[in-house]
Structures are given as C-alpha cells and as structure tokens.
Amino acid sequence: MTEAPHVSVLRDEVVEALAPAPGETHVDGTFGAGGYTRAILATGATVVAFDRDPTARRFADGLPGDRFRLVEARFSEMDEVVGAGAVDGVALDLGVSSMQLDEPDRGFSFMRDGPLDMRMGASGQTAADLVNTAEPAELARILFVYGEERQSRRVAAAIARRRAEQPFTRTVELAEFIEKALGGRRGAKVHPATRSFQAIRIAVNEELAELESGLVAAERALKPGGRLCVVTFHSLEDRIVKSFLTVRAGRTPSGSRHAPPVEASGAPSFRLLFNGAKSPGEAEVAANPRARSAKLRAAVRTEAPVWSDAA
Structure with a gap:
C-alpha cells in the first residue's frame, strides 16, 4: 500500500x-x-x-x-x-x-516506548550499546558536545551507576531515569531527556562527521x-x-x-x-x-x- x-x-x-x-x-x-x-x-x-x-x-x-x-x-x-x-x-x-520518530521500534523517541536502538541504518552500534558500555568520561563528552547538556557529567555518572546493576534497554526507561537524575521537570517546557537523546542519536549515527563528508x-x-x-x-x-x-x-x-x-x-x-x-x-x-x-x-x-x- x-x-x-x-x-x-x-x-x-x-x-x-x-x-x-x-x-x-x-x-x-x-x-x-x-x-x-x-x-x-x-x-x-x-x-x-x-x-x-x-x-x-x-x-x-x-x-x-x-x-x-x-x-x-x-x-x-x-x-x-x-x-x-x-x-x-x-x-x-x-x-x-x-x-523514524513516529515508529517506536526504531527507538528514537523518548515519548514512545521502544528498544533503545536509534540507528538510521541497519548496522552498527545501537544506543543501548553506547549507553551501557561507553566510559563515563566519554559519555559525558558526548552529552555535552552533541547535546549541549550542561549537566552532562551528572547524567553520565548516574547512568554508569545504574547500568552496573541493570543495563538500559528501553527508551522510556532511559528518559525517565535522566529526568530523575536531573531533578525532574519543575515546570520545564522541554523534557529533561531531550538534549541527551539528541546527543546519543548523533553519536550512534555519526551525524556530524557524515555531514562534513557529505558537504565535500x-x-x-x-x-x-x-x-x-x-x-x-x-x-x-x-x-x-x-x-x-x-x-x-x-x-x-x-x-x-x-x-x-x-x-x-x-x-x-x-x-x-x-x-x-x-x-x-x-x-x-x-x-x-x-x-x-x-x-x-x-x-x-x-x-x-x-x-x-x-x-
């Protein structure tokens, strides 16, 4: 159809x-x-x-x-x-x-529960791979540089502590955890996980490097x-x-x-x-x-x- x-x-x-x-x-x-x-x-x-x-x-x-x-x-x-x-x-x-955002199985959206994937293609590491294995310092760098998340170290440290006990596998699970790590919404118009999800997606798909190569x-x-x-x-x-x-x-x-x-x-x-x-x-x-x-x-x-x- x-x-x-x-x-x-x-x-x-x-x-x-x-x-x-x-x-x-x-x-x-x-x-x-x-x-x-x-x-x-x-x-x-x-x-x-x-x-x-x-x-x-x-x-x-x-x-x-x-x-x-x-x-x-x-x-x-x-x-x-x-x-x-x-x-x-x-x-x-x-x-x-x-x-892609509208399809929960792709794992791009924190508003729809799905597997923590975020890959635009069919191969390569998933968002779950990145979140569960990246060194805390590298994860903090990704959140800060790609998501412009000011509290990147705080979020990365919290993720590292939690994944040691239970790895992240679902989008809503990660979004809710990040929201809690940042102290909740407290009237914020933008979901607290927005910047982190953007950063993880960009890193998983190497979007900025792809853009630079694509312009050339x-x-x-x-x-x-x-x-x-x-x-x-x-x-x-x-x-x-x-x-x-x-x-x-x-x-x-x-x-x-x-x-x-x-x-x-x-x-x-x-x-x-x-x-x-x-x-x-x-x-x-x-x-x-x-x-x-x-x-x-x-x-x-x-x-x-x-x-x-x-x-």
Missing part, C-alpha cells in the same frame, strides 16, 4: 533554490518519505535519492522508474555513485525524520552552476554548514589580533545564493511544530576546482 505523501520542511523554499528543470539531474541526499524527491520530480527533473535506512524504500512506490533511482547508502557517498561534476542540484534535510561529496558531485541546499534543525548542524559555505565562498574572516586568518585552500568553489539562512513561515510552523528550528542555507557551485582539503 502506498503511504500518504509527506511534506518536507521548507520544501517550497528548497525547490525554489534548487530551480530544477526538465533534463536536469538532482540528488536528494536524505530521501526519507520522499517529500523533496516528489517536488523535484514534479518539475520534470530526474532524481537520484539516497537513504541509509532500508525501510525508506516503501515510500518510493509509484515514483517514475525512468526518472528516479533510490540508493541505499549514506549521502556522503553520492559523488562515488553519480560521478564528479554530474548533477545539477543537491538537497539535504538533516537529522532524524518524523517517520556535494562539492565534488555538482556541476558548475549546480546548487546545494541544506536544511538543518539544530545549532551544531547549522554551524558546520555555515562554516563550510562561508569558507568555500571565499568569505573567510581576515583574522585579528586574537585569531590568525584562515588560509584559503583554493578559489571559491561556491557562491552563496542568499545571505544568512531562511526559516519557515508562521503557517508552516503552525502546521508542523518540528519546523520551528529549521534553517535553509544554499549556494551555487562555481567553476573552481574542488578544494585540496576535500581529498
């Missing part, structure tokens, strides 16, 4: 920035439920989509076989699949998908004049994308007495399509609260060679 169409966050803005046209080939690096792919296909363009989640294939039913291909791989591998300088656009919608892969894969659009959902992702595009566009800060200038590795390989980031409008946020934190950054590939640090 074909699933109901999914509307991706900032879909219209992404399609406007990509400006796909008949005869062009675009990469949807994060296929998910196919929201961007369907919108791009509607313009007459061809789409090569990537998703490391094998269950995403169910959302490909009914898509035109002559203009669509779904590759079960990380988007950081796109240039190896499509070739260098081969595509007219790349779209990336980062983070966990709403479908997009630089390789795009033709001159091709466009890169990236939608982020938290500050860590946005910082990486902003830094990459700023440097690649030749806008590296000139330096000061406090910080030396950053030496460019080549001629600008991107031109910013617009300054700053675009955010969803009020109507989209009202219809989809998850869109609230979304930011879109976009750039156009120049004729300059791929930077030497992209090797």
Whole structure:
C-alpha cells in the first residue's frame, strides 16, 4: 500500500533554490518519505535519492522508474555513485525524520516506548550499546558536545551507576531515569531527556562527521552552476554548514589580533545564493511544530576546482 505523501520542511523554499528543470539531474541526499524527491520530480527533473535506512524504500512506490533511482547508502557517498561534476542540484534535510520518530521500534523517541536502538541504518552500534558500555568520561563528552547538556557529567555518572546493576534497554526507561537524575521537570517546557537523546542519536549515527563528508561529496558531485541546499534543525548542524559555505565562498574572516586568518585552500568553489539562512513561515510552523528550528542555507557551485582539503 502506498503511504500518504509527506511534506518536507521548507520544501517550497528548497525547490525554489534548487530551480530544477526538465533534463536536469538532482540528488536528494536524505530521501526519507520522499517529500523533496516528489517536488523535484514534479518539475520534470530526474532524481537520484539516497537513504541509509532500508525501510525508506516503501515510500518510493509509484515514483517514475525512468526518472528516479533510490540508493541505499549514506549521502556522503553520492559523488562515488553519480560521478564528479554530474548533477545539477543537491538537497539535504538533516537529522532524524518524523517517520523514524513516529515508529517506536526504531527507538528514537523518548515519548514512545521502544528498544533503545536509534540507528538510521541497519548496522552498527545501537544506543543501548553506547549507553551501557561507553566510559563515563566519554559519555559525558558526548552529552555535552552533541547535546549541549550542561549537566552532562551528572547524567553520565548516574547512568554508569545504574547500568552496573541493570543495563538500559528501553527508551522510556532511559528518559525517565535522566529526568530523575536531573531533578525532574519543575515546570520545564522541554523534557529533561531531550538534549541527551539528541546527543546519543548523533553519536550512534555519526551525524556530524557524515555531514562534513557529505558537504565535500556535494562539492565534488555538482556541476558548475549546480546548487546545494541544506536544511538543518539544530545549532551544531547549522554551524558546520555555515562554516563550510562561508569558507568555500571565499568569505573567510581576515583574522585579528586574537585569531590568525584562515588560509584559503583554493578559489571559491561556491557562491552563496542568499545571505544568512531562511526559516519557515508562521503557517508552516503552525502546521508542523518540528519546523520551528529549521534553517535553509544554499549556494551555487562555481567553476573552481574542488578544494585540496576535500581529498
């Protein structure tokens, strides 16, 4: 049975920035439920989509076989699949998908009980593996760096004491334990486990390293004049994308007495399509609260060679 169409966050803005046209080939690096792919296909363009989640294939039913291909791989591998300088656009919608959050068996959500998994793909360590085996200092680092959890050491120490007696296996079990370790909600609007769950998910899926590699892969894969659009959902992702595009566009800060200038590795390989980031409008946020934190950054590939640090 074909699933109901999914509307991706900032879909219209992404399609406007990509400006796909008949005869062009675009990469949807994060296929998910196919929201961007369907919108791009509607313009007459061809789409090569990537998703490391094998269950995403169910959302490909009914898509035109002559203009669509779904590759079960990380988007950081796109240039190896499509070739260098081969595509007219790349779209990336980062983070966990709403479908994954809505499926308890995937273990992403602390609001729905399920196995402590959190893997976007079908292999690798699970969240339970990480929570139950990581050294307390490493677990605290993960919570602090990836989740920006100020009380990371407190949470990590509490987890280490409890797992010695009984390992964590379920999402709600861990969420409730973290809530208790932090002293309860006390009127907080955001669940106390939110930052920790984000951090564990990012670590399990190596999301930030994948993003850095994926941006370089997009630089390789795009033709001159091709466009890169990236939608982020938290500050860590946005910082990486902003830094990459700023440097690649030749806008590296000139330096000061406090910080030396950053030496460019080549001629600008991107031109910013617009300054700053675009955010969803009020109507989209009202219809989809998850869109609230979304930011879109976009750039156009120049004729300059791929930077030497992209090797």
